[in-house]
Amino acid sequence: MAFESLSNRLQDTFSKMRGKSNFTEKNIADALEEIKLALLEADVNLEVINELLQHIKAETLGDKVTRGVDPSQMFVKVVNDKLIEILGSETQELVFNNKPGILMMVGLQGSGKTTSIAKIANHLKTKEDKNVLLVAADLERPAAIEQLQILGEQIGVDVFYKENSKPVSVVEEALKVAHAYDVVLIDTAGRLQIDQNLMQQVIDIQTLAKPDEILLSVDAMSGQDVINVAKGFNESLKLTGLVATKFDGDARGGAVLSVRHMTGVPVKFVGVGEGISDLDMFHPDRIASRILGMGDVVSLVEKAQETMDMEAAEKSAERMMRGEFTLEDMLVQLKQVSKMGPLSGLMKMMPGQMGQMASQINDTDASSQLKKTEAIIQSMTVEERRKPEIIRAGRRNRIAKGSGVSTTDVNRLLNQYKKMEKQMRAMSRMFG
Numbered sequence: 001m002a003f004e005s006l007s008n009r010l011q012d013t014f015s016k017m018r019g020k021s022n023f024t025e026k027n028i029a030d031a032l033e034e035i036k037l038a039l040l041e042a043d044v045n046l047e048v049i050n051e052l053l054q055h056i057k058a059e060t061l062g063d064k065v066t067r068g069v070d071p072s073q074m075f076v077k078v079v080n081d082k083l084i085e086i087l088g089s090e091t092q093e094l095v096f097n098n099k100p101g102i103l104m105m106v107g108l109q110g111s112g113k114t115t116s117i118a119k120i121a122n123h124l125k126t127k128e129d130k131n132v133l134l135v136a137a138d139l140e141r142p143a144a145i146e147q148l149q150i151l152g153e154q155i156g157v158d159v160f161y162k163e164n165s166k167p168v169s170v171v172e173e174a175l176k177v178a179h180a181y182d183v184v185l186i187d188t189a190g191r192l193q194i195d196q197n198l199m200q201q202v203i204d205i206q207t208l209a210k211p212d213e214i215l216l217s218v219d220a221m222s223g224q225d226v227i228n229v230a231k232g233f234n235e236s237l238k239l240t241g242l243v244a245t246k247f248d249g250d251a252r253g254g255a256v257l258s259v260r261h262m263t264g265v266p267v268k269f270v271g272v273g274e275g276i277s278d279l280d281m282f283h284p285d286r287i288a289s290r291i292l293g294m295g296d297v298v299s300l301v302e303k304a305q306e307t308m309d310m311e312a313a314e315k316s317a318e319r320m321m322r323g324e325f326t327l328e329d330m331l332v333q334l335k336q337v338s339k340m341g342p343l344s345g346l347m348k349m350m351p352g353q354m355g356q357m358a359s360q361i362n363d364t365d366a367s368s369q370l371k372k373t374e375a376i377i378q379s380m381t382v383e384e385r386r387k388p389e390i391i392r393a394g395r396r397n398r399i400a401k402g403s404g405v406s407t408t409d410v411n412r413l414l415n416q417y418k419k420m421e422k423q424m425r426a427m428s429r430m431f432g
Contacts, residue, residue: 006254007291009038010079014292017072023060031075032057042254043223048086048261055082080288086257087284092241092266094124096212100133101183104209105243106202106233107217109190112245114144116217116271117187118151119279120243123269124183125157126277133181135174136161137205140189148187155276168204175209186211194232203236213240215268218259220244226255230263241268244282325424327385327417331377334370375403376413388414 013034017027032053039049059078094103103120107113117134124130134152136159138144145161152159158181160174171186178184188205191198206214216233218226226244233239244256247270260266267282377385379402384391391399391414400407 006038006042009041010035010292013038014072014076017075023075025061028057028060035079039254039257042257044254045224045227045258045262048258051261052079052082052086076292080292083257083288083291084284086261087287088260088266088282089284091281091283092268093281094120094213094268095240096183098212100178100181101213102178102186102209102211103183103213103215104186104188104202104206104211105215105217106188106237106239107190108194108229109141109192111190111217111219111222112243112271113190113217114138114147114187115151116215116243116245116269116279117185118148118155118157119271119276120215120269121152121157121185122155122276123279124185125155130182131180132157133174133178133184134159135171135184135186137167137170137174138187138189139163139165139167139170140191144187144189151276167201168208171205171209184209194229199233199236202233206237214238215241215243216265217243217245218256220247220256220270222255224255224258227259227262230259230265234263234265239263239265241266243267243269243271245271247272247280325421327377327380327388328382330417330420331374331385334374334377337370372403372405372409373413376400376405376410379403388417 013031016034017031035056036049036053039052040046056075056078060075094101096102103117105113105117105120107116121132121134124132134148134157136145136148138148145163149159149161160170160177162170162173167189174184174186186205186209188202189198214237216230216239218229220226222229230239230242242259242265244267247256256267256270270280270282272278272280376399379399380391384395384399396407396410400410403410
């Protein structure tokens, strides 16, 4: 997630507040200075920074500090509440007032506009069971139509296109068949910068299509320019929301913190990876929680529910609670975790030290190790998975050869399994 460096700096600041018996002008001033530097490094807008700092100072030095509450905890709460307000307070969902609902995607070249509209199409199809039509109205960029066709085929969504035509004509023809769909998503052309031709084209499409939603795609790593681009498009189109791409990066992500406050345009989605399903709704409270190092357990549970085979997970959990834990259970767990995405991304959603350890995870190495472990277990017979104690030297050699690893790797896995089995038995006794 973006803001990893910011999150680490803020957590360091909060840790210095622990042990303070009360708030003083001195310790508040020191904390505010550190927070200011952290936000400046993250490229948060200076106006937003000043408002946040003034609010923190007023709340912590005022009469609203609750007696008997640890000052460091109160400090975190004050920062958290104001961050949520700056980020937009509430989750902004897509709103379609007509049938079909029409969404228009705009943005500059290189902002991930075409990929974003395909991700939204996938979101609407898989999570809201919508029948979606993608309209390829970007006729400026070479291969834009082909890219949208490939993405549409990948997610099983129809793509309307018409070569050697004008963008407005393409949209006009698409609207003639739109009645057969629940939602129509229009991908428009971009430019390297905002210019008169670009704005006139998207205004003409808006006038014709009368979209319920006009979303702007912005690169979360492009710094303060995000605000300028949003202001430029919003003046002409009255944007309904933003899609922040590359939100899984860390550099200069602070402008996304500022854009809602500076433009009044809410962030609706964030791109969190290159995969077609790597798109998240923007939840201000959850993002604030992650920035402050408190994790995002709600999003973690939602991701698990979306990707895991819950029946297999429940059966495995039942056996573990009975103190029964086999290599088959271990394989089920590994497959479930791999479906949920990169390990570092999952750890970032965990509160406390687990979340802080995410930056130490090499996802490439973790993925490679996961595949190696799966290969070893899958090279075993059913009996060996259920009764690992029967695996002697001859069987270990066969398993190592069958999975393309060394016997050392097999031994290491079996030792890990023994430790996990011991822990599961202890847990089973603990819970009766």
